[in-house]
Amino acid sequence: MRTPSRESLLSRTFVQLADSLVDEFDLIELLTLLSLRCVELFEAGAAGILLADQRGTLQVVAASSERARLLELFQLQNDQGPCLDCYSTGSPISVHDLRSVERWPLFTAEAEAAGYRGVGAFPLRLRDEVIGTLNIFMADPVELGDQDLQICQALADVATIAILQHQAVQQAENLSGQLQQALDSRIAIEQAKGILAERFHLEMTDAFAQLRRFARGSNQRLSDVAAALVLGQIVLDPSTFGHGVDTPPEAGSSLEQGS
Amino acid sequence: MAQALSTASASADLDETFCTCCRDLLGVDGVSISLASSFDLASMCTTNASISAFEELEFTLGEGPALDALASGEPSPPEHPPGEMSEKRPPFDAAAADSGLGGVFAFPLNVGAARLGVLTLFVNSITGLSAAQHDDALIAADALVHVILAAQGSTPASAEPVPFRDVGLFRAEIHQASGMLSAQIGCTVADALVQLRGRAYAVEKPIAELARDVVLGRTRLLRGADNQIEWSGEE
Numbered sequence: 001m002r003t004p005s006r007e008s009l010l011s012r013t014f015v016q017l018a019d020s021l022v023d024e025f026d027l028i029e030l031l032t033l034l035s036l037r038c039v040e041l042f043e044a045g046a047a048g049i050l051l052a053d054q055r056g057t058l059q060v061v062a063a064s065s066e067r068a069r070l071l072e073l074f075q076l077q078n079d080q081g082p083c084l085d086c087y088s089t090g091s092p093i094s095v096h097d098l099r100s101v102e103r104w105p106l107f108t109a110e111a112e113a114a115g116y117r118g119v120g121a122f123p124l125r126l127r128d129e130v131i132g133t134l135n136i137f138m139a140d141p142v143e144l145g146d147q148d149l150q151i152c153q154a155l156a157d158v159a160t161i162a163i164l165q166h167q168a169v170q171q172a173e174n175l176s177g178q179l180q181q182a183l184d185s186r187i188a189i190e191q192a193k194g195i196l197a198e199r200f201h202l203e204m205t206d207a208f209a210q211l212r213r214f215a216r217g218s219n220q221r222l223s224d225v226a227a228a229l230v231l232g233q234i235v236l237d238p239s240t241f242g243h244g245v246d247t248p249p250e251a252g253s254s255l256e257q258g259s
Numbered sequence: 260m261a262q263a264l265s266t267a268s269a270s271a272d273l274d275e276t277f278c279t280c281c282r283d284l285l286g287v288d289g290v291s292i293s294l295a296s297s298f299d300l301a302s303m304c305t306t307n308a309s310i311s312a313f314e315e316l317e318f319t320l321g322e323g324p325a326l327d328a329l330a331s332g333e334p335s336p337p338e339h340p341p342g343e344m345s346e347k348r349p350p351f352d353a354a355a356a357d358s359g360l361g362g363v364f365a366f367p368l369n370v371g372a373a374r375l376g377v378l379t380l381f382v383n384s385i386t387g388l389s390a391a392q393h394d395d396a397l398i399a400a401d402a403l404v405h406v407i408l409a410a411q412g413s414t415p416a417s418a419e420p421v422p423f424r425d426v427g428l429f430r431a432e433i434h435q436a437s438g439m440l441s442a443q444i445g446c447t448v449a450d451a452l453v454q455l456r457g458r459a460y461a462v463e464k465p466i467a468e469l470a471r472d473v474v475l476g477r478t479r480l481l482r483g484a485d486n487q488i489e490w491s492g493e494e
Contacts, residue, residue, distance in 0.1 A: 054401055060431070071431060176394050177334065184332070187371030190431045191448050194438020194474075204435060204474070227332065230372035230438070230448050 006041070010151065013037045017158050021165055026221035028185050029212065030162050031062030034155060038136055039064045042148060045116050045139040048074050049159055050083055051124070051132035053183055054176070058083055058132065061186045066193075066205040069114055074135060081107035083133045086121035090130045093121045094149060097141035117141040120149075122156040126164070131179060134159060185223040192226035200238050210241050273410055278304040281378075281403075285395055287388075289381035292403065293325060295374040295449070300325055303376065310381055313363075325377040328365035332372065334396070335364045336387075361385045364393075366400040368407060371434055373448040375407050411450075412457035433466060436473035443480045444488055454480065458490055 020030050031049045038047035048063035048070070060074045077083040081104050082093040095101055096118045098108045111119065118138030123130045134156040144152070163182050164175075189211065196207040211229075214236055215222040228234040263284055273292070282290040291305035291314055300318055305311045317323030324335050361384045368376040378400050380388065388396065433455065440451035455473070459466040472478045478492035 054398055068432075075430065174390060174393050174397075176397050180397060181333070184369060184371055186431075187434050189371075190434035191371045191373060191438040194435035194440075195442045195448075196438075197435065197474075198439040198442035227372035231374070232447070 009037075009041060013041065013155075014158075017162070021162060024221075025162075026215070026223050027162060027182055028062055028189055029215070029222040031159060032064075032212075034159055034162075035062050035064040038134070038152070038155060041151065042136060042138070042144070043142075044136045046070050046137045048135050049124070049132065050074055050077075050087075050135060051163070051179055051182055052087065052130075054180070058087060059183055059186065061132075061182055066208045068204070070137075073110055073114055073116075073137070076110060077107060077135075079106070080104045082119050082121035083135050086123050086133045087130055090123050090125060092123060092149060092153060093119075094144050095119050096138075096143040099141075111137065115139055118144075120144055120152060122152045124156050124160040124163070126160055126175070129175075131160065131163070131175070185226070188223060188226040188230055192229040195229055196236065200236075200241070210236070214240065273406070274304045275306060278306045281399060282306050285380060285399060286392060287380045288383040291325075291379045291381070292376060293379070294376040294407065295329055295368075300329055300377060313381075314379070324363045324365040325379050328367040328377050328379075329374055332367050332369055332374070334366045334393075334400075362387055364388050364396070366396050368400055368404050370404060370408075370437075370449065370452055373437070373452065375404055375449050378403055408453055408456055412453040412460070430467060432470040432474050436470035439473055440480050444482050451480075454488065 017030070017034065035047040035049060038044060044064075046064050049061050050058040051061050053059050058074075058078050060071055063070060063074065074083065082095065085103075086093045098104075098111055098117055098119060101108070111117075114137075116137040116139060118141050120136040120138075122134040122136075124132040124134065134152065136152065164178060189208070192211055193204050193207040196202055196210060197204055200207075200210075202210065211225060212222060215225040217240070218225070225234070229236070263280075278290045278292060281292070282288070289306045289310045291310050292303045293300040293314065294303050302311065302314050302318070305314065314325070317325060328334060362382045364380045364382075364387075366378045366380070367374065368378060378396065380392075380396060382388065433452075436455055437448050437451045440446075440454060441448045444451075446454075455469060456466055459469045462469070469478070472492075476492075478490060481489050481491050483489045
């Protein structure tokens, strides 16, 4: 099996993202795919996208993995860390070895405990505003070159466009409204995960996988399925659940199947 | 503004006075706050009688801007000429004209997909809401979510014994826990969140920590004898 070259993976990523922007798409699903692509493109350990809410708190809206440990690592950067610095300054940050910096002692300890040595944070920019960050974690202290940094920023820019363009943006031209919708969609997904986890005795990561699977299989938007579950409008049939099919892909696996 | 709303709600009932306070803070001509139950709305408070009448008409007819906002989970568009509205809903034309209303703008009060209610703003002029008013309304809506959760759970609006950030826990667990609790006792996710907040306050635990206990299965909700809701397990 041939592994795709970096360039071809990159061009396919951008084509896929562009297609999604033209068609109707689900924002959280798109940002999740974008995070997974980052992991693939840079052989990273993990990636995630955070948006600031009305109070300026950075909230995870999508990540390459739903593992609680990783999500905590994003979240605790509200106190200290590359995401916070990136968000405040609007400048990208790239640290290839956390052991070589003293800036974020608490964050560094947590990141290392989770198995990460390198980190990057790229601003989601809209003219003068920074609305969030794209965060990448690397297991090994590998330096991201100039071209890599440019690609990361381009992916962050795509995320920004997606957030502004998504689906039922319709009349909500107001930026606050759009960001609120993105955050609400994520919350609805967390609520839906809880419902599925309880009803069918699933781990949260499995619950998310089943949610995505059901949405794709029934040709509905992930956010719509989540909302429908929360509002009691639909019930999932456990006989449709796959087993172990949709565990979050590790770096290098193919996303082409769109399954 | 969020602070002002919290303070106002703490010292008063959620009634006409409170609505008037919202109206003044938002710089509009009238405000109504309604609460959701299933897919219906019930008026909680308004700033004056003609708005109450307008709302009653909407809820009786089963359609209108507040009900749209409740169903869609999205706010009314900011530029919302009353003419357009009356084209779609003739009965509102007369009611709106009687009340001297120029525009009606509804903002859903949500936590994710869970519906708590609707904040409706009324302006007398024909102009829509300004971008600033729209932004302020979103902030007010967010603050009102906390006010309503507090009122329903009989806890203070700012009832976080310890700010969640100090505990260093991921807040998604609060929403996951709400989902789990709702499935455990068959209530809405909104009600589950009220339960979670109430319990956290009662046992003096940060809500994020209690949420984590729920997610890890350490504590859960049950329906006991007489359909009473009980918490079980260790905290």
